[in-house]
Amino acid sequence: MSKSKGTAALKSFYDVVISGAGISGVTLAALLKTSPFFKSRSVLVLDKSLPNILPAFKSTSSNSSNDVRNYSNRIYAVNKSSLDVLKRTGAWEVVCDDYRHWPAYQMQTLDSRSRKGFTTFSSADPDEPVAHFLESEVIVSSLLKTIENHSSNLAEKFSLTQNSITQLKQYPASVQLTLETGDRIETCLLVGAEGFKSQVRNLAQMKWFSYDYKHHALVGTIHVECPDGNKAAWQRFLDSGPIASLPLDRNTASLVLFAEKSKLDELVSKPENEIVQTLNSYWTQDFGYDPKFDDVLGILSKAVENFSGYLDVRNEEPKPPTVTGVQKTTLATFPVGFGHAVHYVKPSIALVGDAAHRIHPLAGQGANLSLLDCDILFNQLEKAVRIGENPGKCSYLLEYERQAQTHNVPTQLFCDLIYRLYGKSNSPAVMLRSLASFGVNNLGVLNSAFVQWASSANNSFAKMASNRQ
Template sequence: MAASIVRKCSTCFSIGRQLISLYPMSRRLQTSSSNNEYLADIVISGGGMVGAAMACALGHEELLKHKRVILLEAAPKREFKLPETFSNRTCTLSLATIKLLNSFGAWEEIQKMRCHPVHRMQVWDSCSNSLITFNQEEMTQELAFVAENDVILEGITRRLDAVKDNVEVWYKTKGKQYIIPGGDSSEDNSWITIHLDNGKKIKTKLLIGADGFKSTVRDASKLHFVTWDYKQTAVVATLCVSETENTVAWQRFLPTGPIAMLPLSRSVSNLIWTTTPENAKYLLQVEEERFVDAVNDAFWHDRDMNSVAVNVGNFLTNISNNLMQGDTSTRQLPPTVTGIQAGSRASFPLGLTHSSNYVRSRVALIGDAAHRCHPLAGQGVNLGFGDVTCLRDVLTKAVYDGSDLGSLSYLVDYETQRQRKVLPVIGTIDFLQRLYNTNFTPIVLLRSVGLQATNTLTFLKERIIKEATA
């Protein structure tokens, strides 16, 4: 008797719950206590800059306001307080990225903390006198901004708090197993099940993988990818420089890899020095004074100069100076490094990873999970933010067309649009990396002439700026 009553009650309860879940506006936690199962519309795996921006962009989109988005982040929630010293991990944010950050108010938050404009970029070769400079007209407009990764993430996190109702951030949580229906074919159209490391379970219509270049979402989705190691290591550090304005980004190609200095404030710059693993090991170990000397030497020394390339270069410069008057792209000298912020040196290996497909039914990859490239052009994170913009727009359209969020038909649009943009960029970057990773005379000669020519052809340069910023 008692047992039957209990059974009836539980039936009523389950019917009631079903009806609640039928109610479309219901934003309550849909969970059945017995098996710890949650339902979501979109789950984003990985709460780095790109993953958090994705969650934020979706959360602030009017058409998606009734969708339940869950962001999984392995790290605990941090209480961020802007430190006096600068972090050694920074990004160069393009104007397109800033537009995205602006769309959900994160840019304002970043500006409230700190970021620094770049008005001009100068890139030059250590084997010849060839150089190229980029700047907007009259140097009044910014080409890009440099901001610390921590600051960018904090800016985005603050704006995530504004959409708490539909975007939940689950800290200290990681997907342990992703069950993606369909296997190799897409026959089975049911939802994705994610088993979390804390024993909970989420069923979702769409899984977005923003979990970096070793993406587990990509592996679970059985998406094919190509990858290679550059056998180079990037050394980063925070430098003190003797500069008055400090709004120029500097990059010099050495045969061992490019060395770059990005302005962080009037007197502080960030160093990204790509070099051989052995040299990197040495640079991390030496005393700080010796390190500063090494950096200055890398920007200034003439040891790699190739006499043929220098002569040809000078000859071409004379011609172009005679042909074109009032050239603004004159050579500037980089600032002298005066010191290094104590303990700011670090290093990481470099490689290229590209997933042949960014999507499959109910799965999309963004950021480094889809593509990782050499940092020589500072494009990595901007490509990731570009993914966010594109995927947000595609999903918004899917929702306005009443489509299932995981519908491949719309996700393929995202893949097509992004691969058209990403492939040329990482192809070019990989090409440049190879082109400048040598001191073989014919190659040096060719690249010097090429760089010089590009620098002279204003329309080509404007095109490059447009591509890199828009």
Template sequence: MQISNPDKFYDLVVVGAGMVGASFCCALENLLGENPISVLVIEAIPPGNDLAKQSSFDARSTALSFGSRKILEEFAVWQELGAAVCAIDEIQVSDRGRLGAVSLSAQEQKVDALGYVVENKRLGEVLNARLLGSDTINLLSPAAVSSIKATEGGMQLRLQHGDSDAIVDTSLVVLADGGKSPVCEQLGISQSIERYDQHALIANIVFEKPHNNIAYERFTDTGPLAILPLQAIDGMNRGSLVWTLSVEQAAEFREMNEEQLLSLLQERFGFKLGKITNIGERFVYPLSLSLAKEQVRPGLALLGNVAHTLHPVAGQGLNLALRDARVLVDVLDKAMQQGVTLGDMSMLLEYVARQETDQALTTQFTHNITKLFSSNNDAKVWLRKFGLLAIELSPRIRHGLAERAMGLS
């Protein structure tokens, strides 16, 4: 429910109701049925029709793994997404102009789908509706944290809400305010950042042939290019383009006239989807690997992009954050069962311990793929060529790769 005046104390305060913060709140809602704890969520951009202003719910689409589907089902979010979700039955990975291609299929892996694509805007509508309709989660928006400090019992936040200021104490702050977090800076939590000197150009595209639920990942001389299948609208075959480019090319391609860009895209991608006829509004995102040097402190846990921002090449960022969110809720449940305060450091360290291997492997996997497939260096080209061939020839390796793509490894 939306509130206009916060109380002085909440057991838990979530900062940021983007994809991660809002999904975490949905998971909490399930838990709150049996536990009388108070929760406040603070979001800078008010939930409304102009979702594009909120960084999570802009024009992008997100590939959700099979594992994320299971988690979103547990959070009672999946059921609401309905027909907006497009299943991925096959993933085709290839290297433009070179031998070697891999195909992973749901049929071979004996699953309903390898993953799903959802438009961020639709996910935003569902998550915002859940927050607004909740009896237990209090949403204060538009509001932002103007300062934060540690206290004996947890954290104290000063909130800016319209023209008014409020001070709120809490046992635990779950910080889910995205990659650029002034709150983290105030707390002196620094990030280790590796810039890839690449930007992602994002747009929805329309093409002649049906995509048949195939997701394409093609490695080109300019960088990886992905086309994710989207639900058709008014008979139009649609896909979401994620094109990794150098900083200069991304700026050039964003401004290029449509005809010229479509011809470049067609040349890079080929004709598997027939003629690419339209490209929608284009958006550019700078890409980096950014990892918070601390994920927990007494009374504080970082979740989502503020904890780890990954390159989108392998579509792992939100999928990893959802796994984190599920484990954090599980640990908080345990704290409540044991009568321990939510911000208790030993509980939060248990969360870190349970997720650190998953986080490290997912981060390393994404980083290695980015480096390997963004290079035209001869050795890496050979490695790619034989790597793709080996995967195509070995059902075991394909199974391992598919498990990772499905978020089940």
């Protein structure tokens, strides 16, 4: 792959132009690179600031906290279907050889208002992780390395360049782009992968429905102690917003705390020991605890135990990790919002990732949806090119939109619903979520269905949709 700054000479035509080299843009580029049908096709990836390929940094004691580089604060929970995509591109092999990742075998959610309203999600096979936790830049670097490894003889076919689009003009079967450097190029397919402020979406005047949540997210690296070796991801719902601990190695985790920005800024301004103390109080203190919810769940548990021999009812709330330190320099806040592109496609134009949909990060699904988009779009592009069609042909793009939206929209709405349900402190809302947790926790069928939904994005809805073709 040729990599250049904006001044490098560009060709006047590319089969596919991808604007944005984040996780979505680079995944799509890597999938195209693996396809025999795209061998003779040219692909250009543009980004306003080029991503770097991280040097390999795995230490001799793999997956230990002795790894040489500090963790970055952008961590993704990679689910099973995203893992399949990374494996198909070859990037997962690079992650395992050169970088680091950490598996979680359980997802634990706790509710500060009810000690019995906790939920434990795990795979049907206890040895199978529910998710792998990785830094965003590790995923991007691994994908770029695979593109580089496989395209030495195709250097002129795959280019990554620092540039951005300032204008676009649509023709019946192509798009003409004007770049920041003044270059003009034409392409059969332009993919907008620039995140939720997508320039392609704006220039193509594609409708975007969005709103901001009242919360921001504080992220950063924390040190933890936990008896299970830090093999679970944790989330506790508080009236002020959820707190999460995403495992990175035995004693390190990534913090995600949702609250109003002023509250997060105040926390960050405190000395380290006070931040640690506050975080531990968020994990353990009874904020608004009301025993009446536990009493109802206690009665329900008894009834379930009495009337069914096969259900394994668990009453003991699991114990979350204890925070022992915080790396203050890694703390950063991000706004959190919802966004939905009414159409993901137009003739010769497609949106993927956050450019098409923005989701509340509480379930860690944003990057997973992005990888799913790339996989669905790639399959449609391959279908088109295999029979000699133009990759930007609208019927294939519309099929991508249909399949992707069938999965993405319910997932976005579900995360929005969870956020709203746990943001309420009134009794009906707390009772409803406690009962839902009880059901998911104690009914194996419901639990497996939920884990299957969250970890295998491209089976459920999207497969149902593709089967209807």
